[in-house]
Amino acid sequence: MIIGVPKEIKSNENRVALTPAGAMEFTRRGHSVLVQSTAGEGSGFDDKDYIDAGAKILATADEVWAKAEMIMKVKEPIAEEYGRCRANQLIFTYFHFASSEPLTRAMIASKAICLAYETVETKDRQLPLLIPMSEVAGRMAIQEGAKYLEKPVKGRGVLLGGVPGVPPGKVLVIGGGIVGTQAAKMAAGLGALVTILDVNLTRLRYLSDVMPANVVTEYSNEYNIRRLIQNHDLIIGAVLLPGAKAPNLITRDMLKLMRPGTVVVDVAVDQGGCIETTRPTTHADPIYIIDDVVHYCVANMPGAVPFTSTVALTNATLPYALQLADKGWKKACAENGELKLGLNVVAGQVVYKGVADAFGLPLVPVETIMK
Numbered sequence: 475m476i477i478g479v480p481k482e483i484k485s486n487e488n489r490v491a492l493t494p495a496g497a498m499e500f501t502r503r504g505h506s507v508l509v510q511s512t513a514g515e516g517s518g519f520d521d522k523d524y525i526d527a528g529a530k531i532l533a534t535a536d537e538v539w540a541k542a543e544m545i546m547k548v549k550e551p552i553a554e555e556y557g558r559c560r561a562n563q564l565i566f567t568y569f570h571f572a573s574s575e576p577l578t579r580a581m582i583a584s585k586a587i588c589l590a591y592e593t594v595e596t597k598d599r600q601l602p603l604l605i606p607m608s609e610v611a612g613r614m615a616i617q618e619g620a621k622y623l624e625k626p627v628k629g630r631g632v633l634l635g636g637v638p639g640v641p642p643g644k645v646l647v648i649g650g651g652i653v654g655t656q657a658a659k660m661a662a663g664l665g666a667l668v669t670i671l672d673v674n675l676t677r678l679r680y681l682s683d684v685m686p687a688n689v690v691t692e693y694s695n696e697y698n699i700r701r702l703i704q705n706h707d708l709i710i711g712a713v714l715l716p717g718a719k720a721p722n723l724i725t726r727d728m729l730k731l732m733r734p735g736t737v738v739v740d741v742a743v744d745q746g747g748c749i750e751t752t753r754p755t756t757h758a759d760p761i762y763i764i765d766d767v768v769h770y771c772v773a774n775m776p777g778a779v780p781f782t783s784t785v786a787l788t789n790a791t792l793p794y795a796l797q798l799a800d801k802g803w804k805k806a807c808a809e810n811g812e813l814k815l816g817l818n819v820v821a822g823q824v825v826y827k828g829v830a831d832a833f834g835l836p837l838v839p840v841e842t843i844m845k
Contacts, residue, residue, distance in 0.1 A: 475506075475800075476508060476544070477505055478539060478546070479492045479509045480535045480555075484552055486774070486778070488516025489774075490780075494524050497524055507529035509524045509538070510532055517784040519784075535555075539563075544798060545559075547568075548784075556584065562586070563587065565589070567591060569581075569592070570745055588818050589798075589813070589816040589818070590717070593816050593818060595812060597811070608714075609652060611776055612656025612712065614775045619739045620664065629737055634664045641667075642664075643707040648723055648748065650671070654712035662686050670690075671698060671702070699728070707735075710738075712741050712748075719828075720742040722747070722748060724749040726751055735768065740752040740769070741775065753771060757772055797809075798813070825839070825840040825843060
């Protein structure tokens, strides 16, 4: 198979979908890897690294898209890439379709095979291709939140860890999954007082057992959210419904309950956000303020630490990508139920329920298309 790796063009996206080590695994198996020139530079990999791994460097994105049978990306195609997607071309990336109707309709029109990293799912309901970026984003949420709590950027002027004689800052984490767990770990490590909310009591019991003493758990409901946002300095939105739009757990009216300078970091922004006032921002212009509440809603947070993120992503995606290349998407998805769940839009048809529900589109059973 011919695998194409174009350069990411979303604002300040420095990750690349495949490391040179990953490229070597493909070429060792007889596949061809086409990498757009300078695609890896933002992550610390130059063209020579890919050439040494057996890949071929092409000058433009158009060449890569035109020749590749499988495109590997990090972020979803954006408008200028829609026309490069073609019928029956396999595109393996983070799509987050439920947050973007234009993207969904563009991919339907392209008739490409859209296999989303974020909905590949194991039998025990784990999301193996989302986990590494969730781990990065969860940790970064605290790093960025701590920065924007500083007064020069309109935060409350609170040091999360406090100092002797001054109490530490308070962090509220809404969602106890991968993002929430990593955020709580980081915040606790800085010495903050942390509260984690979740609706899963089994998960809360686990978190209560493994977290340090400065982390407490509470059940997530509107009453508790309204109560807690009044006295927490940093609020992390870490809610995920696989393949579907995130619910708005903090509504516009709730901002009035927060103290001026409170910072909210909505890691769920890729799925529409779990805060009603969320809108996607970029690393170049990361924050905005509504009702004196600082919003940090960067849609590609891990892109700010591209070396770490790229290596972590390739470690997770490569075993699945090799199956797709070795067997073709139909056979690979038929034999691996985890990959099959990654299929979202296939040859012009929506085959993933969360995407169909988000926009009222017809849902086609994926089995009918895989015949």
